[in-house]
Amino acid sequence: MNFELSDEQKMMIDTVRRFIKQELKPLEEEVEEKGFLEKAKAEVIHEKAKELGLYAMNIPAELGGGGLSAVDRILCEEQFGHTTDILIRRAFGNVYEPILECRGEQVARWLTPTVEGRRTCAIAITESGAGSDAQGIKTHAKKTDTGWVLNGSKHFISDGEWSDFFLVSAKTGEKDISMFMVDKGLPGFTIGKDQKMMGLRGTPHLELFFDNVPLEPLALLGAEGQGFxxxxxxxxxxxxxxxxxxxxxxxxxxxxxxxxxxxxxxxxxxxxxxxxxxxxxxxxxxxxxxxxxxxxxxxxxxxxxxxxxxxxxxxxxxxxxxxxxxxxxxxxxxxxxxxxxxxxxxxxxxxxxxxxxxxxxxxxxxxxxxxxxxxxxxxxxxxxxx
Ligand SMILES: Cc1cc2nc3c(=O)[nH]c(=O)nc-3n(C[C@H](O)[C@H](O)[C@H](O)COP(=O)(O)OP(=O)(O)OC[C@H]3O[C@@H](n4cnc5c(N)ncnc54)[C@H](O)[C@@H]3O)c2cc1C
Known part of the structure; x- marks a missing residue:
């Protein structure tokens, strides 16, 4: 067993540590005081972090991500723990793995822009009536001639305000749960209040409401019934x-x-x-x-x-x-x-x-x-x- 870090790993950790100390730490107090991160400042840290090549580091390199192994990723993630959630989200991104299920036209529309940091996504599973019991959701999507119609609601959705689209779990059968990519701005999709929390100041946690939201067939991520x-x-x-x-x-x-x-x-x-x-x-x-x-x-x-x-x-x-x-x-x-x-x-x-x-x-x-x-x-x- 060899527990020694390679020179590359040490360099990577030092780079992330230095970036956090120089670029993110100075913003912490302001975020805590104001309760939000200014858009202009978010753009600056985002651009600088991208230059380090660690944006979307969990995504394979051939898809435009950092291509880090799980061990290398967690070495960086430990450093991320030294600052606050919202600063890490804006600087290094938060690309949720299910998006790797994108195929065909979905890649150009959702996957690539997310990996490149041009679009942001959040994951929306929890509902007011279904938390630990994630299979007990009520949100459902009904198949139509033109795609799907989504109804229901979610809450506590981290980063909702900054997100351009959401990975939403919804029932598509008695027991089946599927996952959909739901763009902000679709008719019938409204954003509720920012649910104020004990901590994590600066990260918005939103309610989402779906009232007959029309989804095109392309919005289905992965196979039907495989969402859970x-x-x-x-x-x-x-x-x-x-x-x-x-x-x-x-x-x-x-x-x-x-x-x-x-x-x-x-x-x-x-x-x-x-x-x-x-x-x-x-x-x-x-x-x-x-x-x-x-x-x-x-x-x-x-x-x-x-x-x-x-x-x-x-x-x-x-x-x-x-x-x-x-x-x-x-x-x-x-x-x-x-x-x-x-x-x-x-x-x-x-x-x-x-x-x-x-x-x-x-x-x-x-x-x-x-x-x-x-x-x-x-x-x-x-x-x-x-
Ligand atoms: C700040 C914050 C950010 C979040 N971000 C997201 C997000 O981005 N996307 C998303 O989908 N969700 C998000 N969530 C939701 C989060 O994952 C849930 O709050 C969590 O899974 C617990 O669900 P619950 O709050 O409904 O608690 P409940 O499930 O109601 O649990 C209440 C209590 O009952 C206990 N309990 C429940 N079932 C059992 C059992 N079978 N055995 C023993 N004890 C049990 C629990 O452990 C807990 O102590 C977020 C929540 C918060 C507060």
């Missing part, structure tokens, strides 16, 4: 990269700040880092982050080997999200009153961390998946020689 599989396949990768790896990055970032503070802040005539109870918070954080990081890398490696990483990703989702929660909680404690005060970003990191245990499948749902796999296949499944 498509969505779940895509979310698997999203969970590993955008939740697992970013949670590790966020926790590492917070730990760096916690460590600096423990070394600087003095009480009772000595550094607070000299107190064993503070040391324990640092030590537990380092241990847990390190474990989460290796779980992320291992699951990514499995993907690159063509192995089934679903249960490993579920474990990553739970462990990385919960590690982040514990680390930011300790950070508030180590910073004392300054951890709670808005003069420092610690309280923001605390708020932003909470959603990691909820979106892309809650901790409870993933624990259920893990337990079912263990019970069916045996605990030895996770030993390395199996």
């Amino acid at each position: 599989k498509l969505a779940m396949g895509a979310l698997n990768v999203v969970r590993l990269a955008q939740v697992g790896a970013r949670a590790v990055g966020k926790a590492s970032h917070v730990l760096e700040l916690m460590n600096e503070y423990a070394n600087e802040r003095k009480q009772f005539g000595q550094k607070i880092g000299d107190f064993q109870m503070v040391q324990q918070m640092l030590a537990d954080s380092v241990i847990e982050i390190n474990a989460a990081r290796w779980m992320v890398i291992h699951a990514a490696w499995m993907i690159d080997q063509g192995l089934d990483a679903r249960t490993h990703i579920a474990m990553v989702k739970v462990h990385a999200a919960e590690t982040l929660g514990r680390v930011v909680d300790r950070a508030v404690q180590v910073f004392g009153g300054m951890g709670f005060c808005k003069e420092l970003p610690i309280e923001r990191y605390y708020r932003d961390a909470r959603i990691y245990r909820i979106f892309d499948g809650t901790s409870e749902i993933h624990r259920t998946v893990i337990a079912k796999t263990v019970m069916k296949k045996g605990a030895a499944l996770f030993e390395l020689n199996r």
